[in-house]
Amino acid sequence: MDLEDVEHLTAGRTADVRIAGLSKVYAGGVAAMADVDLTIASGEFVAVVGASGCGKSTLLRILAGFERPSAGVVEVGGTAVTGPGPDRGVVFQDYGLFPWLSVRENVAYGPSRKKLPKAEVAAVTDRFIAAVGLTRFAGRYPAQLSGGMQQRVAIARVLANDPSLLLMDEPFGALDALTRADLQAELKRIHVDTRTTVVFVTHSIEEAVYLADRVVVMTGGASHGVPGSIRRIVPVDLADRDVTSPAFNAVKREIAELVHTAPAPV
Amino acid sequence: MTTTDAGTVPVAAAAPTVPDAPPRRGRLRTVLLGLPVPLLFLVLWHLGRAQEWELPLGIRMGFLPYPADVAAGLVNYVAGTRDDAFSSLLWEDLPASALRVVSGFVLATLIAVPLGVLMGRFSTANSLFDPMINLFRPIPATAWVPLVALLIGYGDQASIFLITLSAFFPIVLGTISGARQVPERLLEAARMLGTSGVGTLLRVVLPAAAPAIVNGMRVGLGLAWVILVLSETTGVPTGLGSTIFLARDVVQTDQIVVGMICIAVAGFLSDRLLTLFFRVLFRDRPLIK
Secondary structure, X not given: OOHHHHHHHHHHOOOOEEEEEEEEEOOOOOEEEEEXXXXXXXXXXXXXXXXXXXXXXXXHHHHHOOOOOOEEXXXXXXXXXXXXXXXXXXXXXXXXXXXXXXXXXXXXXXXXXXXXXXHHHHHHHHHHHHHOXXXXXXXXXXXXOOHHHHHXXXXXXXXXXOOOEEEEEOOOOOOOHHHXXXXXXXXXXXXXXXXXXXXXXXXXXXXXXXXXXXXXXXXEEHHHOEEEEEEEEXXXXXXXXXXXXXXXXXXXXXXXXXXXXXXXOO | OOOOOOOOOOOEOOOOOOOOOOOOOOHXXXXXXXXXXXXXXXXXXXXXXXXXXXXXXXXXXXXXXXXXXXXXXXXXXXXXOOOOOOOOOHHHHHHHHHHHHHHHHHHHHHHHHHHHHHHXXXXXXXXXXXXXXXXXXXXXXXXXXXXXXXXXXXXXXXXXXHHHHHHHHHHHHHHHHHHHOOOHHHHHHHHHOOOOHHXXXXXXXXXXXXXXXXXXXXXXXXXXXXXXXXXXXXXXXXXXXXXXXXXXXXXXXXHHHHHHHHHHHHHHHHHHHHHHHHHHHHOXXXXXX
16 A cells, blocks of 8 residues: 555545446356446445445445455546545544544544644644534544534544545434434535535435435345346435425435335346 | 444443452452462461372372471571570671562563554554564573573572563563554544644554563563562572572471461562552553453
């Protein structure tokens, strides 16, 4: 993993994601996904939905650089992904915070690795802790916080690294409904402010429609005997994301049908 | 309908790493309950000595010193009340022995922790060193003494070598098991935040493995004191162990027991000091249990 190679990306923030002909075959010959093509524009918010085992998390982990594709092209900002790097921040469902570091130290972790001046690290850290509303809890340790607060720390931690691409793997899946709604609204506001490109994997169709500019629907997957693939990409052209409005529910219904019904035989 | 593809939630607890004293509640009761058995032991010791009991395994209690003689010997060893060969000798023996224990223990830690981290994280390192460690580990330090006498000769270096050897194994094994149990998710988090390979070992593996390393170090330090007496048979002139052998040679049994007591107290205090050191180092940081 050569970090110097990817470091320059964060300065330019050109996060065009290009995935072409992507396949992933696990050891033993199990095909997780095949022929996935996806292009994401800079600043776009893309949600990925699909039934369990369709390969949506694998797709995200390949973008993060945690897993290597078996075939195909995966580029972020024009550079091939060869491993994890600070240009692609990942928010995990189980937070992945360092338990021995305080909230402030967790958020400062990324900026400190870039060898920025101390004052600058402190300023960036304070800004993102404030952005997720945790200033009062900056001295606490993760185990002393609720799940929702821990996920806020995890989001602040990657944003403090100024990533050009934000990868979120079912980030709100372990949270209760109220906390989940709060964090969705907060993420939306943060996305409007930062215009960071986001790839958001979720089980919740409502969450996908509420947050995303486009919703990628995946089908198949290793557990279904066929490799996972993109069934359709549904643009969400709703000016107002009122979850109770008829227009919102029409989009939701369309995606639900794509997720829950088998594709017509070719 | 949930897929948790990889990793588990890292479990952290807001408790200190090292086991604390028992809960404050009922402390007086704990202290009181701790007294009868040692007191009974002292009474039986005194009676057994006075009546020259013969116990199983050929234990002839007539050869023991009286507890009161041991107490007097201890005072002499500490404060020089008797004006004999052992008067105030503790203040020469203790620093000499402590220096050997600390040197051997620090040396063992400096080798064992980096090696254990590498072996715990990299299968190549593990395959390279694991057979060697398993081959040497069962050899008791006593069995090393004759060879060490030839290889190194008599003196401090031989003594330190034996202590290092004994302390090394628990520390390296503790570190390996700690390094293996680092949650994969934390390594992923560190890498995606821009940590280099070596940085991951220092910033994630080391703190995550800290409780296991500390446990290994405590066992290692305990063993260092256990081995001290043996290691001072290598002909060093001063030291708690050397004095025990001197006392045997001049048949001063009370002084033998005094030496045993001093080693026990020194071992206990050094464990408290190590624990205190880590408590100061970690403050109240929650570590992975």
